[in-house]
Amino acid sequence: MKIQAHIIYSCGLSGILFFIIQSWLISVSTFISGILIDIDHLVDYFINEKQIKFDIKDFFYKCENNKLLTAVLPFHSYEFILLLILISYFVKDSILTGISIGFSIHLLIDVIAGVVKKVIKIQNYSILYRGFVLKFQYSKTFYFSQND
Numbered sequence: 001m002k003i004q005a006h007i008i009y010s011c012g013l014s015g016i017l018f019f020i021i022q023s024w025l026i027s028v029s030t031f032i033s034g035i036l037i038d039i040d041h042l043v044d045y046f047i048n049e050k051q052i053k054f055d056i057k058d059f060f061y062k063c064e065n066n067k068l069l070t071a072v073l074p075f076h077s078y079e080f081i082l083l084l085i086l087i088s089y090f091v092k093d094s095i096l097t098g099i100s101i102g103f104s105i106h107l108l109i110d111v112i113a114g115v116v117k118k119v120i121k122i123q124n125y126s127i128l129y130r131g132f133v134l135k136f137q138y139s140k141t142f143y144f145s146q147n148d
């Protein structure tokens with residue numbers, strides 16, 4: 001999903017959250033984390049480029065046009081989100097709670113959008129599945145309908 005869509009729904013979600021729970025810290029951290037979770041695409045971009053490189057135009061071009069070789073995407077995984085929720089449950093920190101909400105909703109929207117558009121299977125959002133079964137290969141993670 002494109003960043004503009006994530007900004008729009010994160011804004012709406014954090015507004016609704018603020019209306020319900022009246023916490024600026026949770027609302028703002030939900031908004032920011034709902035967008036910044038996509039920073040993990042940099043991991044695959046750096047692997048693809050074989051260096052740490054910050055060419056924003058090239059980064060967005062390669063991400064949006066499926067020019068990457070790997071799909072490690074550590075934050076886009078059920079396992080990471082579950083761990084984050086568990087930690088925030090025990091730590092009870094407003095910012096961590098907001099990050100958990102932002103990351104969880106972002107992943108949920110990515111999963112629904114990807115499955116509806118038929119560009120990814122639901123199990124491909126498991127980092128263990130991506131690693132052990134798909135070997136983190138981008139072409140096996142996305143666009144399964146063209147590859148199967």
Ligand SMILES: [Zn+2]
Nearest residue numbers: 001038076110
């Ligand atoms: Zn995403």
